[in-house]
Amino acid sequence: MKTLLIVYHTMTGGxxxxxxxxxxxxxxxxxxxTRVMQAREAGPDDVLQAHGYMFVTPExxxxxxxxxxxxxxxxYYAALDRVAGRAYATLVCAGSDxxxxxxxxxxxxxxxxxxxxxxxxxxxxxxxxxxxxxxLKTIPPQxxxxxxxxxxxxxxxxxxxxF
Numbered sequence: 001m002k003t004l005l006i007v008y009h010t011m012t013g014g015x016x017x018x019x020x021x022x023x024x025x026x027x028x029x030x031x032x033x034t035r036v037m038q039a040r041e042a043g044p045d046d047v048l049q050a051h052g053y054m055f056v057t058p059e060x061x062x063x064x065x066x067x068x069x070x071x072x073x074x075x076y077y078a079a080l081d082r083v084a085g086r087a088y089a090t091l092v093c094a095g096s097d098x099x100x101x102x103x104x105x106x107x108x109x110x111x112x113x114x115x116x117x118x119x120x121x122x123x124x125x126x127x128x129x130x131x132x133x134x135x136l137k138t139i140p141p142q143x144x145x146x147x148x149x150x151x152x153x154x155x156x157x158x159x160x161x162x163f
Contacts, residue, residue, distance in 0.1 A: 002032050002158045005050035005150075009039040009057055014093035014125060014137030019056040021144040022091060022151030029152065031159035039071035043108040044078030052087040052158045053114065054151065059094040059101040073109050074119040082120050084113035087163030089154050091147055095133055098122035108156050111123075121146050 004026050008019035019036055026034040037046060039057075047053070057068040091096040092107045102120045109116070123143045127133045139147075157163040 002051040003049060004032050004034045004151075004155055004158060005030070005042070005046055005055065006020075006034060006036045006054040006056060007039050007046075007068075007071055008055075009065045009071075010093075011058065011065070012135060012137045014123065015056045015058050015091070017137070017139045017144060018091045018093055018121070018123060018147045019054070021035070022054055022056065022154075025148035025151030025153075026089045026155045029155035029159050029160050032155040034151075034155065035140035039065075042071055042075070044068060044075045044133045045081045047075045048082060050086070051072035052117070052154060052163055054091065054154060056091040057101055057105070059092050061099045062097070062100045064092075064101040069104075076108065076111070078133055086114050087117035087154060087158060088114045089116070089118040089150050091150065092120060092122045093137065093139070094124050095124055095127040096124060098124065114127050115163060117157055118150050120125045121150050123147075
């Protein structure tokens with residue numbers, strides 16, 4: 001059985017909802033075990049034991065979250081040259097754009113020589129004031145469905161040996 005590791009960070013709940021939606025989609029694939037972990041808890045062994053990855057982050061100040069960056073800092077060299085060819089996908093919960101967080105994750109995944117299995121999903125919350133940025137998020141059902149579909153597609157590709 002293959003393992004899909006979904007690593008996420010959240011402060012306002014949006015990325016958590018997206019990660020769990022992706023996990024629901026992946027759970028539809030009987031040949032793939034899905035592990036959902038907060039970025040601060042995931043380590044090198046978790047990365048090495050997985051066969052595919054989904055990275056879920058808010059975009060903070062035009063970057064992936066600091067906790068997600070910390071995850072990559074702690075796991076990068078332990079996994080370097082040991083995870084090449086494995087599949088990944090990215091989900092970003094953004095206030096306005098999200099593209100730079102995607103670029104940062106893509107660059108790290110290029111170094112790991114991972115294969116992008118899906119186009120990134122960016123959910124824009126349009127949070128532009130301090131109050132809205134810090135408020136708990138509720139991701140709309142149609143956006144959660146996009147996350148769920150991405151999880152299902154990644155898991156299906158892993159089960160079929162495409163990724």
